[in-house]
Amino acid sequence: MSDLAWVAVDWGTSHLRIWLMDAGGQPVGHAESDKGMGRLTAADYEGTLLDLISGALPDTGKVPVICCGMAGSRQGWREAPYATAPCEPPAMGQATHVPTQDQRIDVHILPGIKQDRPADVMRGEETQIAGFLTCEPEFDGVLCLPGTHNKWVHISAKEVVSFRTFMTGELFALIGGQSVLRHSLTAEGWDDDAFLAAVSEGMSHPASLACDLFALRAESLLHGLSPAAARARLSGQLIGMELAAARPYWLGRDVAVLGEDGIASAYSAALAAQGAMPRAICAEDITLRGLSAAYATLKDTQ
Amino acid sequence: MSDLAWVAVDWGTSHLRIWLMDAGGQPVGHAESDKGMGRLTAADYEGTLLDLISGALPDTGKVPVICCGMAGSRQGWREAPYATAPCEPPAMGQATHVPTQDQRIDVHILPGIKQDRPADVMRGEETQIAGFLTCEPEFDGVLCLPGTHNKWVHISAKEVVSFRTFMTGELFALIGGQSVLRHSLTAEGWDDDAFLAAVSEGMSHPASLACDLFALRAESLLHGLSPAAARARLSGQLIGMELAAARPYWLGRDVAVLGEDGIASAYSAALAAQGAMPRAICAEDITLRGLSAAYATLKDTQ
Structure with a gap:
C-alpha cells in the first residue's frame, strides 16, 4: 500500500x-x-x-x-x-x-x-455535479438527480445556476412503508401503464393527492387493485406532481437524468411521456470523479 | 348495575x-x-x-x-x-x-x-354522522370530519349522498414526525399567519408540495425559520391542497366542521379564509349518539 x-x-x-x-x-x-x-x-x-x-x-x-x-x-x-x-x-x-x-x-x-x-x-450532490462536469464540461441544461431528495439543477458555464429540491423520494418511502397504504402496496413490483397514467393524473390534478392516495386503499379493498399497480400509482402520482412544479426546469431544456436504476428510469419514463427527451447519465463512480476533481485542485493549491 | x-x-x-x-x-x-x-x-x-x-x-x-x-x-x-x-x-x-x-x-x-x-x-364516521343527524335531522349540506383520514360528506334527506377521504392528517403526522422536517418542527406550537399564508400557497400551487416542504428545512437551516411557523406551514400547505381539491364539496354549501379541537379549528379557519362560513359542531359524544340511534332501531326490530 x-x-x-x-x-x-x-x-x-x-x-x-x-x-x-x-x-x-x-x-x-x-x-x-x-x-x-x-x-x-x-x-x-x-x-x-x-x-x-x-x-x-x-x-x-x-x-x-x-x-x-x-x-x-x-x-x-x-x-x-x-x-x-x-x-x-x-x-x-x-x-x-x-x-x-x-x-x-x-x-x-x-x-x-x-x-x-x-x-x-x-x-453531496455538488460533488456528483462536479463529477458529471468532468465528463461533460460544456453541458448547458438541467441535471435531474433522483433520490430521497430529488434535485433539479440548472447548469451553465460550469456553474450551478439555480436548483430546487423535492422530497418526493422520502414521501414515497414514508407513505408506501408507513401509512395505511402499506397494506395495499408491495415492496417490489411495478406496472408501467399504471405509473404513466398516475403521472398524468398527478400533473393535471396535483391538489387531489391526499384523496387519490386514500383511493388506492379503497380500490384495494373494494376492487382488488393489485399491490404492484398501487405501488406504481403512488410513485406516478408523486412524480407527476413534481414534474408539474418543475416544468420551468425541464421544459425546452437539455435534460440529463443521473442514474439508470429504478427511480432514475421512472423519472426518465415520466419525462419522456411529456415529450421531453431526457438522457440517462451513468452515475457509477460519479461522486468519486467529483472528489478526484477536488483533489486535483488541492494539488493546485499546494 | x-x-x-x-x-x-x-x-x-x-x-x-x-x-x-x-x-x-x-x-x-x-x-x-x-x-x-x-x-x-x-x-x-x-x-x-x-x-x-x-x-x-x-x-x-x-x-x-x-x-x-x-x-x-x-x-x-x-x-x-x-x-x-x-x-x-x-x-x-x-x-x-x-x-x-x-x-x-x-x-x-x-x-x-x-x-x-x-x-x-x-x-366509524357513519356512526358520527348518524349522531349528528339526531341533532340536525334536516341538515342539507356538507359535513367535514377532521382526523387522520379527513372526510367530506355530502348529506341530504338524511342520506350520505357522496363522500371523499383525504389522508391529510396522516401525511401531516408522517412528514412532521418522521421525515427530514422533524428536525425543523416543534411537536407543539403554532403561527396563525404562517398557517393561513401556507393554506393560500397550498391552494394556488399544490404541485409544488414536495418542494415547498423541503424549503421549510432549508429555511430553517439558512434563515432560522421558527419550529412553530414550520409546523403551521406544513399543516397549512397540506390543508390548502385539500381545500383546492375539495372545493366542489364546500363551495356554496352549508358546511359543518365536526369538532372544536386544534385540527378542526384549523379547518374552520382555513375555510373561513376562503369565504366559506363553516359552523363548528360539538363532537362530544357524537359517536355515542349515533350508537344510541342504532340501539333504538334494534328495539324496533325486536
Missing part, C-alpha cells in the same frame, strides 16, 4: 463510502459502511474512518482525506459552510480543514451549496 | 371506548383502552371486551353490545360488509352478529359505508 496518495470519502446520512487512491488517480482499495451521519456524533468520525483505512496508511507523512456529504453538516463531523449559488461546484480552496488526533491523515470536508431564495440546500 | 340495558362500543384502529348504558339511554359507566384494532387479532376481541365490562354484566339474560368502527373491518373482529352510498347511516338491520363464547352478551357490529366510484370507504 506504499502507493496510497489520498483517500476519497462520500459520507452521507446513512452510508459511508471510501476509496483508497493511488498517485495515478486510480482506486486501489474500497470500503463501505452503514455508519452514516445519522448514526454518529462528531467525536465518532475519526475513529470510524481509521477503522476502515488505518491499515493502509503509511508510517510517515500525511495522507490527504477529502470528504463530501453530510459529514459537513451542522450535525456532522465539522460544519463546512455552504457555497452560495450561482457558483461552480466547490473546490479545495473552500473546503473546511478538520483537525485530527491521528497525524497520518489530513482531513478536508467539501462544502455543500445553498440558494438563498427560494431557500434550498445540497450536500 | 342491575339497570344495565346495553353496551355502546366505538372500536377504532388505535382506541377502544365503551359506554355502559341504562334503559333510559343514559351512560352509567365508561371505559377506554388503547387496545384498538391495530393491536388485536380476531381471537382477542371477546376477552378484551369482557375484561372491561364483565363486572357490570347481570347473571342472567343477554346484554346487547353495539359496536362501530374498525372492529368490523376485514382485519378486525368480524367483517361487517359495507353499506353502499348513497344510503342512510346503517341501522341494526344491517349489523353483523358476532357469536361469542360468553352467553351474557349479544354482539353486533355496524357496517361502514363504501362508495364505488370514486372508490372510498368509511368505518
